[in-house]
Amino acid sequence: MIEVSRLVKRHGTKVVVRDVSFTARAGRVTGFLGPNGAGKSSTLRILLGLDSADAGTALIGGKPYRALRNPLRTVGSLLEGSGAHRSRTARGHLSWVAASNGIPRSRVPEVLDLVGLGDVGRKRVGGFSLGMNQRLGLAAALLGDPEVLVLDEPVNGLDPHGIRWLREFLRARAATGRTVLLSSHLMSELASTADDLVVIHHGEIVHSGPKGDVTTGHASLEDAFFALTDREDRWDS
Amino acid sequence: MGLLNAELRKLLSLRASLVAAALCLVAAPAVAAVNGNALRSRVAEGGTGPEGGLSAAERGLEGVMFAVVAGIVLGVVVMSSEYTANDGDVGGGRQIVATLTGVPRRGALLLAKATVLTLVTAVLSSAAIATGIVAGQAVLGPFGLAPWQAAGELGWRLPGAVFYCVCTALIALGVTTVTRNGLIPLVVLIVNSSAISVSLLLSKVTSWAKYLPDAAGIPLFAGETAYTEQLPPLAGATVLTAWTALGLAVGAVAFIRRDA
Known part of the structure; x- marks a missing residue:
């Protein structure tokens, strides 16, 4: 299980991750959805111990990544x-x-x-x-x-066959009780793979919960996504 | 052990290791032989020959400069290769991400890198010196010494030369850990150790220059140097060790504190 709690990351004066909290549960594929530059990679980099947070915690199985011994036996990750x-x-x-x-x-x-x-x-x-x-x-x-997989934009560059293979592979991993956290800016990808969705925009979580909850009241996940992120844009202006 | 094994594999499979090996095993003995040959011709024509055993024995130590450069190449590239980005159109990944997700204990990781760098540099510089002595003395012919005689004359200068190479490599590692990019440390350190020594230039201005790392380390192996003032070997070794520790400490602080 992955638990991210009140995470904050600043680059200089710019806040790139703002009080981000979410949970990725075992046995489920959790989709981490947001446009490019929304703070997905920054959050995952902290989760994987590559960058340090300015506030908050990111735990895998109750431990920060840097406290894991032989971490690759617990967490598999793909970044860059x-x-x-x-x-x-x-x-x-x-x-x-x-x-x-x-x-x-x-x-x-x-x-x-x-x-x-x-x-x-x-x-x-x-x-x-x-x-x-x-x-x-x-x-x-x-x-x-590993028990836990953390993948940042894994379908980048994969051909349709590879994308299909990965989707089925990740579903099978989750079905055996493992944790899968998968980031993407492609809604279509997560619509067919994820059980739960965490939507991030401008460094803030705008929604998290089962996929069905996000799409309720919208024709599609895409509509839901734009409704969530547009609202965010209006707040900014 | 796994960590050392991993770092040794990474270092040895870099092309820089091939360059370093070529410098130590080909260039060093070749130059010792060329210089030995020139010296033999001079002596044979009635010019001034090597004065005394040590000077003759030093023929092989010319190879040390190649070992120094090899150590610098290894010390820089062992760290800069972590930060070399792949092309953007294949994802632009850097090895440091794979390295740190595998081993998030950064202090231990840097220590492992320093350890394998020490090991490889020590082996290669010893090989450069040994082949340099054999080649240099062999070409000197009747004016040369048997390799073991030459080694006996050199005595403490042999481990001194290896120590100098290892320290220089570790300083290069420390500097590159801070800069992350290998180009500038590589150019500056190699030019400084082979073409224009900043320490040597400064030594014309101030006697404090003898405390700079290369100036302090040169008495560890060289009999005659261009320096007018230099530290005794043991003091030089101490000063060089202090510089090395400082370089690694600064590198470690940067490596542990900064984002990957």
């Missing part, structure tokens, strides 16, 4: 693509990631096959497309067979 250095091979990248968390080397070919990169494991990452990079990032997230 794979992050693999371009001069390394896909296998080389996953091998050091596995070594850093005491994950057996045998997982490397397993996850490469799982994400459909089994044939290019020995190729250098410098020659990878955006979609291949995303797949490699997913492979790294799955190395430790």
Whole structure:
């Protein structure tokens, strides 16, 4: 379970995350929805211990990320693509990631096959497309067979086949009682994948709850989303 | 152990390691041989030869400068590679995200990087010195010494040279941890250690220059230097160690406190 509570992040004088609270429960896919620049990545970066919060807490299984030992065995994450250095091979990248968390080397070919990169494991990452990079990032997230998945815009660059595969894969993960937090600016993607929705706009949570609650009274999730975020724009002006 | 294993894999699989190995295992002995050859021709034509055992033995130590540059390359790239962004059209990711999500304990991570850097630099600089001595003395022919004689003459200067290379590499790591970009530290540190030494220029102006890291460290291995005033070797080692500790400490504070 992921619990984010009263999170605040400032960059200089600009507040990019404003008193953000939400919960991503086990056994459900939680969609983290918002336009680009709404504060999704900033929130996830704090959740993953990459950036520090100015106030508030972000806990995974009751602990801050930085307190986890061998965190990849608990939390798999995808942020900014794979992050693999371009001069390394896909296998080389996953091998050091596995070594850093005491994950057996045998997982490397397993996850490469799982994400459909089994044939290019020995190729250098410098020659990878955006979609291949995303797949490699997913492979790294799955190395430790983690209880919790945190994925930032995972469908970026995936072909329709890959998107469909990922949707079914994440649904299956949640069905086995695991926690999946998935951010996207694409409503259509989350409409078909998420159980719960957390909508963020201008750094603030404008709605959170089961997907049905968000869409009640609107023709579609898209209508609901624009109704929620437009209201926010009017407040600003 | 997993952490050290991971960092060692990362360092050794970078192209910079290949460059460093080439500097130490090819360039260092090659230059020692070229210089040895020039010296032998001079002596054979009746010019001034090496005066005494130490001077002759020092033929091999010319390779140290290549090991210093190799250490700087490794020290810079071991950290700058973490922050090199992939192209924007493939997601623009940086390795530091994968590194820190795997190991969020940043102090331990930096320590692991410093440890593998020390290990690799020590091995490569030892190899550069050893091959330099063998090549340099062999080319000197009748005027040269047997490698073990040369090593005996050099004595404490051998570990001194390795220590100097390791400290320089660690300072490069500390500086790059602060700058995150490798280009400026790489250019400044390499130019300073090979072409124009800032410390040497400053030493013409102030005697305090002898406390700068490279000036303090050079007496650890070099017999004759361009410096008019320098610290005794043990004091130099102490000062160089202090600079290294300072560089790593500043790097650690920046690494632990800043957002990734």
